[in-house]
Amino acid sequence: MRNRVNKGLKGGHEHEDLPHYHLWVKLPSGKVKELHEQFERSFKERDVSAVTVGNVIQLVEDEIGTDKPFTLFWNGKKLDNPNVKLRKIVVDGKKFGCINRW
Secondary structure (H helix, E strand, O other): OEEEEEEEOOOOOOOOOOOOOEEEEEEOOOOOOOOOOEEOOEEEHHHEEEEEEHHHHHHHHOOOOOOOOOOEEEEOOOOOOOOOEEOOOOOOOEEEOOOOOO
């Protein structure tokens, strides 16, 4: 799974001004699929929730449609705890979402 985080640029979806991720998932076929934007933190007053690994798994199942079990990896690390927020993931000192942070 690849990612970038958008910190406040104006753009083309709801809540664009909030810190969020644009996630890409590489499928076993080699094809890369972009998922809908997901948010780094919760903003209850705007009905926005921080994304977890479980949310990403559900997005893959819903948007790509798979009936086979699969595993998500980021930077070589298996993401197997569905309750972990993406912003809490660190691999080899590199925090998830550190690409394009401003």
